Structures are given as C-alpha cells and as structure tokens.
Amino acid sequence: MTTLGRRPGNQDTRSAIVQAARAAFIEKGYQAASIRGIARDAGVDPSLVHHYFDGKAALFVAALDLPADPRDIKDQVGAATAAGSSSPVGDGPVGIAGSVLVELFLGQWEVDDPPGSRFRALAQAVSSSPAVADAVRQFLADRVWSLLANEDPRRSALVSAQLVGLAWGRYILRTEPLASAPLGEIGRLAGPVLDRYMTADLDG
C-alpha cells in the first residue's frame, strides 16, 4: 500500500540520501561533509537533497536517526521494565526512573559502530554550528522533553546536561570508568542524580 502523494520511489530516494548523509557525517564529521558529496554518494543530483532537506543542519538531524516519536521512547521504557530491568519505572512526575533514562539515552548511541560515533558527530556538529545547536535544541524540546511531562524547564535542562555529560565522558573524552563500564553500572551511579533533577524540590 502506498500513501497518497508519496510514491515509494521518493521514499527510496530520501532514504538513500539519509543513509549517505549518516555515513558521511560519521566518517568525515559535520563540517567536512558536504551536500554535494552526500548527493554523489547517494547517486542523486544535489538539487534533490535540497528538495527533501532544508540545508545541511536539517539533513543532519534526519541522519541522526533519533527516535522522532516520543511513543518510541515510551515503548522502550515499557520493554525495559518488562525485561526485568533492575530499575523500575519511577512513580515521580516524570514516570521514568533515572537509571532507566540513563540506560535508554546511552543505549541509543551504543548500537553504532564504533559505539557512540553518532554522538561524536552530533557533538562536533552542535559545537561547530549555532544553526545545528538551534535545530537540536528545538528537536529535544518538541520530541523528547514534551514526553517528560512537567512544567519546570529547569528539570529538563538539568537532566539534559547530566545525560550529555555522561555520553561526553563515555564516547568523547573516554574517561574511565565511564568509557568501558556496562550501561547498567552507569545507570546505577547516575540514576539517583537524574531522579533528583526530575522529582526533588529544586528550591529546597
């Protein structure tokens, strides 16, 4: 079955562009990867890349392959709990235990080869380009933090800061034991901090 107004051929083209972009961003880094080179790798004309994506920043966000739908994260939380994770889903306002959040967040990057290569490309891109930083911040606000239903922006900012810092230590600075500890161990060490940021009285 095809959806009206979107032919399978277009989907294939878009998918080929995203795959080529992901490979280029991981291999060359954000700055060195070019739309022209990505188009060549995907076997399409550069104008087609511009047809699907509003510039390199938008292409980069698509290539990140983050869970674009918060329900994906909710499903993962459900699966982690059902699988008997040592960390139950919390019953605070956020509904996710800090240790589970740590494992899910780091787990997103763990599947790369080598592990964390997408996070590394992301960090490089965000620190190199204010436009990418804006795109990623907006992405997080729209698609991720909206899942963590609470009205205090300090909580999502602090949670975000701690999660990014852990990924930074594991994949970029490679500080031991963060670099090689099992995710469950990192979740156990940092989980209580995430719980605090999500649920504690921040003005206390």
Add this chain to the structure above:
Amino acid sequence: MTTLGRRPGNQDTRSAIVQAARAAFIEKGYQAASIRGIARDAGVDPSLVHHYFDGKAALFVAALDLPADPRDIKDQVGAATAAGSSSPVGDGPVGIAGSVLVELFLGQWEVDDPPGSRFRALAQAVSSSPAVADAVRQFLADRVWSLLANEDPRRSALVSAQLVGLAWGRYILRTEPLASAPLGEIGRLAGPVLDRYMTADLDG
C-alpha cells in the same frame, strides 16, 4: 630577572604564538585553524610554531589557558570563600563544596567574549580529534583531578561528566534556564549533585 636557558625574546615569541592560536581557534574553530595561518598572524615562521609546540593539539591545549597549576584553583577556592560565597568549602574528602566547584568551573569560561567561546572551541576540538581528546583527558587527570584527592576514579569521571554537561547546556546547546541563569543559581541547583558524586557512598 631571566631564567637560564630561556631568553625573554623566546618567551615573547611563544606568547605571541599562543595569543594568535587562541584567536584563531575561537574564531575559526579547531579544524579550520591552521598552524600556517597562526604563524602568519603571530608574525613568525611556521617552523617556530613547531619548535615550541608538538603539533596542533599541543598548541590548542596551551591556547586554552586553563589553570595549569592546581594551586591556581586552590587560590580561587580560597578567594571565593573569603569573598563570602554562599557556598562554604565542603568538609568531605574533596574539600570543595559542589556549588563552589560549579561556579569556578563555569567562571573559567565566563570571562570569554562572547562567554563560553573557549569552551565551544574546546568541545569542537575534542569531538573532532581523538588526539585532542587524549590531550585534554591527560591534562585533566594530571593537573585538575589530582587536586581532588581521592582514590575512586568514578568520582572524578562523574564530576567531570556533570560539569561538562552544564557548560554544554549553557554555552553550546543554550538550553534555558542554564543559558542565562546567574552562576550562583546553577551552583545551587547542581551543587548537591556534585557533593553526592564527590562524597556519597557510590556502592550504596
């Protein structure tokens, strides 16, 4: 007074190179800045840059102008306490309250114009180059973490992850309220977490 074997002229040359490098790294980013361009800006031959610095990564670490001597940090802690900071120096094994550590760490980057530009250049360099990441990790281990006298590497890894995450949120992703909150407010929010990482029973 001059030190034997090091003429003032050499110091001036080295200092000119470091200043030109700092400006280039902040303005162009780590990847785009070149030793040839830095030498030109400093008015010296590129071979002189190589004479003083073992490559771009070493030049970058020098240009960061981080407190190379832990005593500098100790002095700053003493000054912050004497100035009546709201956060007393802690009496845990580390001897620095988490809130003071947050303010000192972020304060290092706050003096830039614009604030955080050196941190941004650092983040870009570290995520772009494993050699720079190695250099910075070694720098932190030798010059900074050795100040925080404790024997559990998990503590310094977790403290580092939290501090980097806060700077990342403030200067790079620019997540509110981290982006514009006074340092004292961020210290108050994240200080207890740093205290936990530095002093709590991590296996409890």
